[in-house]
Amino acid sequence: MPPLLFYLLALTTLGFGLLVVTGRNPVTCALSLAASFTGLAALFLSLDAYFIGIIQILVYAGAVMVLFLFIIMLLDIKAEEGKQRSLVPVVSGILVAVLLAAQVSAVVSSTGIASKNAQNTPLALSDAAGKLGKAALPTITKDLKEGTLPDAKLIGFTLFDRYGFHLQVVGLLLLVGTVGVVVLSKREKGGAP
């Protein structure tokens, strides 16, 4: 991947992220977040994680952000006007963020793992095809032999092969979430809001 593109995407992600943090209007924030997530999705793609990238756009930039916007509209939440931003939280937020970023950078720079780059670690698709062949997954093996990364297939295989149980749990979790939404936000019959 060309470095320029990476920097562009990173800038998109972080720039819109900054806008989320600083924007006064919630709608601005939500839209910026969507944009930031889109940039992030592109970064995922650059990491050969196509499926995740798509999910990121679908679920986050799509569903979740729409949900946010929806709520903002529903509740008619205004910008934080009238209220002065107090300095202390802002300063402390910046301080914490800077320190954390510095720490991450320090750790990254101190370790050898981080210096791996995409060129040095190419995907050995044919090797993988050989290994996976035993698992009798004809379409995946075929794709791999052809030099294309069947990302969705592979992740689906992993999910359903190894993480079937976890999927069930997440399903349960979503159900609980649903129930929670009903319990917590349903209007009472005949009552005030």
Place this chain on the structure above:
Amino acid sequence: MSVFTLEAGLALLGLVLLMIEAFQPDVSRRTLGLTAIAGAALALMLLPFCGTTLPAFMQPWHQLDTLALFYKGFALVTTLLVLWLTLECAPYLTRFTLEGKLAEMFSLPLIVCAGMMWMASARDLVTVFVTLELVTVSFYVLVAFARKSAFSLEAGVKYLILGALSTGVLVFGIAWIYGATGAMSFDGIAKALANPATSKATALFGAALLLCGLGFKVAAAPFHMWVPDVYQGAPTPVTVFLSVGSKAAGFVVLTRALDAFLVPGSIIASEVKALLLVTGSLTVLLGSLPAMFQTSVKRLLAYSSISHAGYLILALACRDSARFDLSSGGIVAFYLATYLPMTVLGFFGLGLMRVNGLGEDLKDFTGLAKRNPLLALLVTISFASLAGLPLTAGFLGKLFVFLGLADHGYWGALSCAVIAAAAGFYYYFKTILAMYTTEGTDVPALSFSVVTKTVAGVLALSILILGVYPKPLQKVLMPAPAAVAIK
């Protein structure tokens, strides 16, 4: 029958109850509650008869060792008690819930229980994350359940924001641990950490973040600040569930994670241990010292819960004692087993007072001994045990922690623990004293049902029996090593 079936069955029962609530609104809450209780009780009874073998497909992410089985039983007992307390507190709680309904308060705990039982068996970080989130998200709902109460809602908001923040930290930590070790399973992590070639800084960074995330769940300082607010605001049965069930689950995960981090030859062992000591010392102090000035007993119990978490963390730091073979995981389990009845009993008292129209403040406790001598005695036993008075269960747990710390020569941490215990005497006894004070109170009698009496009585008795005859529990927790040690 496999334990897994049991857990799935519990979750299923939870779903069924949800369905019943949704489609058969005229089923009484008592029926629902009793069904849930019956289900949990059945599961508890069946637990000892479940085999400990696992099907092959589960083995990569599931394990059934003594610790896991113990925690499963622990979760079931907690759930049972929580359900009963919910039923008992129903008249009060329904005033604050949606349309006076309570069904989800019976079904969600079953699902949470299943989640905690799975968590106890978790063998890799993915399982940990998924089950932990199942439990946490359910708790978001449960904490804010009494949504018409401003307190409950506020607690819900705080728990939500801080919980989500901690989830973020946890995932970030998982990412870095994974990055450092290339593994998601605890075994793999342990193996990689034992390898000197693994990048130490990365591993430390990941471990630190992971421990921060888990520290939030178990209320370790400095990630404990949500506890008093949330415990105080949440409906009392939920508070019990949080302080006993959720915390225990957090500790079982922490134990597993530390098993990996502190594997023999681990490159990060000493740092992690030091972190545990520092955190543990800080936690006991930050739990105990502010508690001294509390006037709300519920909030006081929340602080006490923080303090107890601190002892547990210190226990986790005392690993690999040469002579004291209740190894730290065992000490933690033992401590939690003793912590369960005393905390639950204390909250039982609070819940019963609420139902009887009293508040949760110290002044509401005044003259309790006259209102209901039995309840006063039971709460006394609970608080005495929480304070760590000898001949109650609470003392032994603390004693083991002290012994472990002394055995390792962690004098600084030991002195913090001792100071915290001393402060503990003050705030627990303050409440006990209030109960027996009679000045200036008109004392309407206070009554509660026979079953609750029995349940509370059993809890109190178990506190006392565990306090003087802990051998059976020790045998349960440490069957093999103990046998070796006895010769």
Place this chain on the structure above:
Amino acid sequence: MSILEIIIALPLIAALAVWAGAPARPVSLGATFVNLALVLFATVQYAGKTGLAFTNSRPILENPAMSFAVGADGVSLILALLTTLVMLAAVWQIEDRPDIFHIASLLIGGGALGAFLTTDVFFIYAFHELALIPTFLMIALHGRAEPAQRKAVAWKTTIYLGAGSLVLLAGLAWAVLEFSGGAKLTFDLEALRNQARLTPLPVDKQAQIYFVLLVGFGTLVSLFPFHSWAAPAYATAPTPVAMLHSGVLKKFGLYGLLRIALPLLPQGAQVPWVQNALLLMLLGNILVMGLVTIHAHRLDDTLANSSVMHMGYIFLAFAAGTDIALKGAVLLMFAHGVSIALIFGLCGRMRNQLGTLEYSKLGGLAAHAPAFTVLFAFGVFASIGLPGLTNFAGELMIFAGSFAGFKGTLTHLHWTVILALWGVVMSAVYMLRAYRGIFHGGANTGLFMIDPALSQRVPFILLATTLLVTGCCPWLLLNLMKTAL
């Protein structure tokens, strides 16, 4: 089933029975009386024996090895005798008070008995703590002061004792860790002592552990400067609690030093810095508290402070460490227990009748209450160490024991003994001042009291007789301690 188990269980069962609604006075009196008889029986059985007797052990935990192990030797029996005696007197003198007075007395006594008669460090510690709760509650709820004040006193007491107990616990844990031979920890005192005999620790370490234990146990015994709780506590505590705590429970700390600290750390106690520290502290007890006692304006203050002061003499025995002194310490523990219980009991009765204990308001009471005066005199003269009452024999043995190794140069220990002897003079000063002020002189204050009925004199007569008999024949008790301590 050992007889000791019955002795320990009986008061606790009786307390439970009273709580459950059994008639308080008959049950508690019956239980304490039977208990006294049982202890006497055990003592007679023990006479002539040495070592632990009536042993029985029920394991409760395998590692660390803990067991409900009972066993008694002369020292424990003497203290058990003291406990049951004081308990009987304390329970007997309760009149027209709520049941909780009986329950508390039984619990405190039962706890003390448990502490004295078990041989497992865990239970020794645990039983003592058990006895502290009722003490705390009784001071806070039924103390003889305004609610706010008595609560403050109860808190002070509890925090001191609690903190002391925790220091003690740390010390005990340390000792257990150091002295558990082999691969597993044990709380069994005999096992620990054997290990200490076989492989003693380096002297430095012994000294450190001993010092921790000394501070821990010392706080429980109101060792200077950890004594501030004692005086207000005794002045405020309801009569039976004051009797039992000052008479019996306080002796636990000394008992612990004798039974746990000294046998495990025999050299640690004799290390100069430890010994000098102890000497300084006990001089604080004797001289500073002696002067403070002289300053007191109320009888309960005098008695409470004097009780603190007298502990100094017992600590002197520990500083000296000789067999004679230690046996004297046991004797003095017994004597002090009986005499202070007697005097607190009488003091409580006086307060009930007169409503005040201010010296400025009292005088000439002897005129109408001769029997009371005589009983009080027993207490007064016992506490100033008059021969013929037990305290003297104990003090004499402690002083003699401290001088037993005198080689012609006066060491710190010997100077301390000399100063401690001056303390004997001071105790005569404040005690006789009090006695003179209260009982002698003209009854010009308008307050006068009458003798209690004979039935209410019995507990005090019992205690006074004990003082006299064991004072004239201290060998009765000393013969129970044949082996060197």
Place this chain on the structure above:
Amino acid sequence: MISLGHYLVVSGMLFALGLAGVIARRNILIVYMCLEMMLSAANLALAGFSRFHLVNGLPDYAAQSLVFFTITVAAAEVAVGLAIIVALFRSKQSVDAGVVTKLQG
């Protein structure tokens, strides 16, 4: 060349940015958005590590599965969270952090 380190730094900065927002913002809704940002940042780190930790020559799909679960769970969390925020708004007519300060001390 773009190395793993670049991704990690971007993820770290995004995480830090999110944290800054969580701390600095008073609007709970925006705070919640920032939390989502933090989760995503973690996801980026996971994906990055997954890409550079090859199993059989392929990215490690175990880690990518976790990313998948994270996104799913986040969705559920958002649902519940927004429900709670809605409930809060209904009761206080505000989503400002300043309205939840009753529990303290």
Place this chain on the structure above:
Amino acid sequence: MNAGILLLLPFFSALLILLGHRQLKGAAVLISVGSSVVAFLASLAFLAAEDNEGTKMFLPFIDAGGFRVGIDIISDKQSQGMMFIVTFIGMLVHVFSVGYMKDDDARPRFFGALSLFMFSMTGIVLAGNLFMMFIFWELVGLSSYLLIGHWYDKVSAAEACKKAFLTNRIGDFGFMIGILILFGLNKGDVSFDNLQDAFVQGGALFDVQKANPGLITAAALCIFMGAVGKSAQFPLHVWLPDAMEGPTPVSALIHAATMVAAGVYMMVRMSFIVTASPLAAEIIAGIGCVTALMAALMATQQNDIKRVLAYSTLSQLGYMVMAVGAVAMAAQHGNHGAHAADPGHPAMFHLYTHAFFKAMLFLGSGAVIYACHHEQDIWKMGGLRKHMPVTFWTFTIGTAALMGVPLLSGFWSKEAILGAAFDSGCRILFVIGAATAALTAFYMTRLWLVAFFGKPRTDSAHHATEAPMVMILPLAILAIFSVISGYDILATPLQAMKPPHVEGHQTVFWASLIALLGGTGAALRLYRGKDTDPVSIKLFANKFYIDEIYAVIVRACQDRVVWIVTALERVFVDGIVARLPAAIAARIGAATRMLQGGHLQGYTFLLGGGVIAVVYLVVFVLPRLGH
């Protein structure tokens, strides 16, 4: 056996009476007097026991860990003789008291205390070791406390008994230290026999004496401190005059004949240690000398009949103590070969004669007081000679004996003491001794003249009648003994008492005669026919202001120190040990509560900050610390 009766009879009699006096009532008197008579008979038998049995353990007291204290009985000439005096005078006092106390409601209590006193005194006499002596030493203190405070509702009596006990306690403080030093040095053995043996060549204490003479001096002086307290020597003499608040028989018994003599008896028993230490001997002699002179001076200006006698007692005790010192000094100079602890010590001899005539004088004064309706001021008496002839004559004999009129017992013993002082090599002792003798003659003549001669000065004196028989009889008996006790008739059975060399120096004889004549003459001249005191010396009348000085010392030192120490204890100990940690905990607790401000943003900041802190600690700090 006899000794057993001697010891136990009064014990049980005391116990019986003290604990049951309300039930016993009049029978108590009978029991007490009976026991005293039996004790006297037993003491005669004890005296007759020719075989010198040495020391035997009679009852066990303490036997633990190699520490033995027994209730021993020492049976030698000294104890036998002393026993005789104690029981004899005790018996007479008992009999006298029957009359004197017959109107007192608390009579049983009084007799109980008397019996207790007899028990304690017997114990001191029979004590075979220092610990046992200390035990009874203290018990004597108790019984004197009870007896002096018999009329406890009188404030002065209540104060006096307290003062007596406390002053004795101070003496006992030193006594105990002395005992402990000897106990330690002599390897745990403090029986008199063994201690004495330890001082001869090769004994344990002999070596110490050579190596560390200061220690022996210290021990001797500490032991002597006990005697200072009990025998009311300067500076602890203040209790004795006040003790006159007790009933007069008590004064006779304990403040003349027995209790105060205990100190002298003990010093004589322990004189080997005084002999072993020259410095101690000089100090002891000096103290005795000062006491004798000072007390005599004070006595010259007292108006209370009992107080005059009390000061004369002090003075005579000073003589005895001086004798102890002087004899030891003489022995050190080798003037006499006799070992100091042998029978026939001048101090013992004076103790013995003094016991009779002083008891008699006190009982006589008791009879006078009784007759004058408890009037004690001699200036309010007068002319009693005619009203109370028997009392007058016996009193006269006693006075003469005390003044040392030749041929009476006091003359012999006083001469023996002056002889010892002469031999001691220290002239001052002798001079002061003689001066004191003159003063004695002076104040006794004054007393005798003012009380018995002239006209009755008040009504009560005017109506005085002779005391009843039960009181007179003891007087008469004692008067006889006051005469004969100096002669061999009585002294032979009591070999212990009379020094072999009693007829000594010319100088001494003349000196004492001149002193007698000078003192008597001056008194006769001054006081004959006077109704008021012609001499007024404030210093003497106010006892050299010693009581006042003590009061100041007590106020300034003790009370102020008490106040300061109490304040310091409150502020520092309570403050630092109790309040400071509490305050710190409160501060920290309050501070930590601030963390829980309830603000969501604050919490998130803490959480984020916590993460950063943990990461910083774990990743950047700990690895560098070498963890």
